[in-house]
Amino acid sequence: MPKKSKELSALAVAKIKETGRYTVGGVDGLCLNVEGSSRVWILRAIVGKRLDKDGKLKPHRRDIGLGPYPAVSLAEARVKANELKSQIRNGIDPIAHKQVQLEKLHSQKLREKTFSECAEVVIANKTRELKNQKHIGQWSSTLETYIYPTLGDRTIGSITKVEIAEILKPIWVDKNETAKRIRGRIETIFDYAKAMGYFVGDNPAEWKGNLEPILGNFKQEPRPHPSLPYEQVADFIQHLRQKKGIAPKALEFAILTACRSGEVFGAKWHEIDFKNKVWVIPKERMKADKEHRVPLSEQTIGLLESIQQYTQADDFIFPAPRNGGMLSDMSLTTLIKRMHEQKFKENSVGYIDPKQNRIITTHGFRSTFRDWSADKTDYPREVCEHVLAHKLPDEVEASYLRGGYLEKRKGLMADWTEFCCTHFN
Structure with missing residues (x-):
């Protein structure tokens, strides 16, 4: 029968300083392992059996850590050691059991992601x-x-x-x-x-x-963006030019170029060819994933030159006032809403799409341009559609329009700008 280790007191354990492994009694195999300033509780126990180098089954002795001393007191170490020995008697490997618990905890934490x-x-x-x-x-x-x-x-x-x-x-x-x-x-x-x-x-x-x-499924009839009748565009721009800030400039630029707001918000100075009066929008920012060349009228060039001195070459042309990033649709929506409220006080109508009885939107000015070009000009439909960067059904036709009809589009945009700015000519 193996000799029982002397049961040390808490005071006796506190005096152990030299490097070594010391049995403390109270539980068979409970030791204090000292290495320099480190003192750790160890339970030396037989956990099942394992094959030795000769292929024979032998008792598998394992060291099981119970925590550092004095963070874990002598009394606590004895309680932990007794619990582990009880697990071993019941056929449970404490180290394997702990690993399973850690994996469960890790899995649980993963599932706690919000x-x-x-x-x-x-x-x-x-x-x-x-x-x-x-x-x-x-x-x-x-x-x-x-x-x-x-x-x-x-x-x-x-x-x-x-x-x-x-x-x-x-x-x-x-x-x-x-x-x-x-x-x-x-x-x-x-x-x-x-x-x-x-x-x-x-x-x-x-x-x-x-x-x-x-x-349930919900069939919703598509509604076009509310747009302003083209007869009212000049009055709207006259009102718009009374507003200060970058948002009114961005909105006027969007109207005069008939471009989408996202294309305007992302515009940078290197995209503007001032010599040839063309804005080259890279395909990465186009809905159709194709480069789009936008002819710029004299008035539109003048608008750009009026704000160029306030920004850097690498900046957005129409930067957000607070952080220099891109403007948002909400900035233009808010601007239009305020202008509508002011106009409503004057004529009890404001800026309303008469067909939908809804306040106009930035995107709606593209429809305004299309209505005007169809009613008031003789430009071919394909030229007008290409101004809006709509995908044409005939790829050959579309390719031709990107080149040979650029001059026609320059004329169309010059006429549109003149129509929009009649109050100022």
Whole structure:
């Protein structure tokens, strides 16, 4: 029968300083291991058997750490040692058991990732994928407005399809297009979470056979962007030129070039060919993924020259006032809304699309240009469509227009500018 180790007192253990391994008694195999200034509790125990070099089964002695001394007291070390020896008697390997527990804890922590944490990663990935800064901004803004207040801080693994449906229901009819885009974004975020192991099971934001029976399909007739009748454009620009700041300049530039707001917001000085009076928009910023050449009238060149001295060569032409980054659609939407309210006080009408009875939008000025060019000019339809960078059905025709019709488009844009600025000529 093996000799029992002397049971040391807490005071006796505190006096142990020299390097070595000291049995402290109380529990067979409990030792204090001292190496320099380090003092650690060790339980030396037999855990099962293992094959030796001769292929024979022998007792498997293992050192199991119980923590540092004095953070773990002598009494605590004896309690831990007794618990581990009890596990061993029941056929449990304490080290393997601890590893399993750590893996479970790690897995649990992974599943504690919140919806907003996962969304941040997906948005960062989308920032690299998407070429349109406007679309990137919409990812963040729609989630912040509709999803984060309710689900942002929830662990993504706990969110159900019913909860997602409840969030989308209030806007499913009135803002169906926005709601559908949000649903798609939520689905993408759950796809990422599932791939990372933060979520297990079917994607709760899937449409077919999942959210579709709850929300139902909604057929929405497409409505064009509210636009101003072209007879009122000159009055609008006269009013616009009374406004100070970069947003009114950006809006006037968008009107005179008939370009999309995102193309205007992303414009940089190196894209402007002042000599030939052309703005060359790279394909990366075009909806059709093709370079677009925009003829610039004398008045439009003058507008650019009036602000050029206030920015650097590498800056955006129309930088956001606060941070020098890109303007947002909201800046122009707010500007138009305020101008409408001022005009409404004068004539009780304001700036309204008479067909839709809705306040006009920046994008609507492209429709205004198209209506004017069809009603008031003899330019070919293809030339007018190319000004708007619409994709033509005939690729050969489109290729021809990009070259030979540039002069016609210069004339068209000069006529449009003259029409828009008749009050100032």
